[in-house]
Amino acid sequence: MSKIRKRPRKTSPKNPPQSPATATTTSWLANLLGGLILIVFLIAVIAGGWFWRYAHAPLAIERYPQEFTLEHGTSMKAAARQLAEAGIVDDPQLLSWLARFTGQAARLKAGSYELTGPTSPLQLLDKLTEGDVTLGTLTLIEGWNLRQLRAALARNPDLRHDSASLSDAELLQAVGDQSGRQLAEGMFFPDTYHFAKGSSELAVLKRAYKSLQQNLAHAWEARSANLPLSTPYEALIMASLVEKETGRPSDRSLIAAVFVNRLRIGMRLQTDPAVIYGMGEQFDGNLRKADLLADGPYNTYTRAGLPPSPIAMPGMAALHAAVNPAPSKALYFVAMGDGRSYFSETLVEHNQAVRRYQLGK
Structure with a gap:
């Protein structure tokens, strides 16, 4: 009985040699990918440089000073649009992008603002988020009576007039007086008060009332x-x-x-x-x-x-x-x-x- 010989198995090499055509294709793809990455990198560098320049270059404002007011609850998008309509910024979308990129979009503070000289978009955003508002002034004169005080409030263009309709008793209650008095005469300290434009009259009167209480207490103690x-x-x-x-x-x-x-x-x-x-x-x-x-x-x-x-x-x-x-x-x-x-x-x-x-x- 003759033995049957087994043929040896053919094994393919782990890394078979590539054909010249395949090697050429792989090299071309690698070069293309590297070129694309380089192009994207260059575009990013150019765009970044341009965006950096935009953020730091002065805005194209024709005249100074420029005044504007942001109301409470104004979004960054609405603020940028308002500034564009006022001629302060050219492209509101760019300002919005810059605000989001710097994390300032959600930190706007309401108030009245004034630009007195060349200002970059980044400086503008810093101003809006730091609350660098312009201030109004109210001076209460020694010897004035309440009627004169109310007239001064009514004449002040920088205040929000929310106390004119209040009676004396209602006014005292609104500024925090708990005495139950019906007469508000003499209850506000004469001084010069600075406030953000657009502030409430009552907010200023609360300060004048508190100042009177403090000064009266000091005098009484002495x-x-x-x-x-x-x-x-x-x-x-x-x-x-x-x-x-x-x-x-x-x-x-x-x-x-x-x-x-x-x-x-x-x-x-x-x-x-x-x-x-x-x-x-x-x-x-x-x-x-x-x-x-x-x-x-x-x-x-x-x-x-x-x-x-x-x-x-x-x-x-x-x-x-x-x-x-x-x-x-x-x-x-x-x-x-x-x-x-x-x-x-x-x-x-x-x-x-x-x-x-x-x-x-």
Whole structure:
């Protein structure tokens, strides 16, 4: 029996040699891919350089200053469109892309802005996200009453007028007063207040109210002993009288002394500014004897004690004088015609001063 021989298996090599055509195709594809990558890289470099230049080059603004306002809730897309319509940017889409690329698109802050000189798109976005807003100003003058304060608010073009329709009680409640008072006179501190344009009147008034409370508290803590004033509010009323009666700053503490001395002995204050305040818009600039005889809550000729409320906004100097009167026994004073007042301890001396300085005798 003959043996059957097995044929050996043919095995193909692991890496068979490529044909010249296949090798050429592979090399061509590799070169093409490398070329495409190089082209994409060059395009990215060129685009990146162009975008960097756009971000840092000044915007093509024809004139300065440029003012604009972003309302609350304005999106980046809407803001870019608004800026394009105002002639501040040429392409709103580019500005939006830059904002998204830098992570600033969602951080816009509402307010009024002003561009005063050459500004790049990146600087513009920094301004919008940092809240670098332009400021309005409101100055409240010592001695103003609430009617004058409200008129100043109404005239201010940079404020959002949201307090004009409020009554005194509603106004006090809106600024955080919890006393239950019905009169807002004298409850705001006279000063210059800066605010972002478009701010609420109530926001500014809250600051003025808080400032008054702080300054009044400081004055009350530093008050002299044995004053005939039982509360900080009474000190505020006294300070308003001192403010309106003062023609010369150095006289404040002496005027306060006269009022304090009168309160101590139950003598009526007889201060004209309180009567004038009580007359309101009926006052025509001339205070007559009949006005002094007409009884009313602010007529300190017919009623003893302090009036029911301040008659104006007192400044810090008047607050300090009201609770720290000069060591004087004076009960009278009369205007000398040059801003100063003449102070007297007796009625006889006072009448002589009136004849001399008021009647020219």
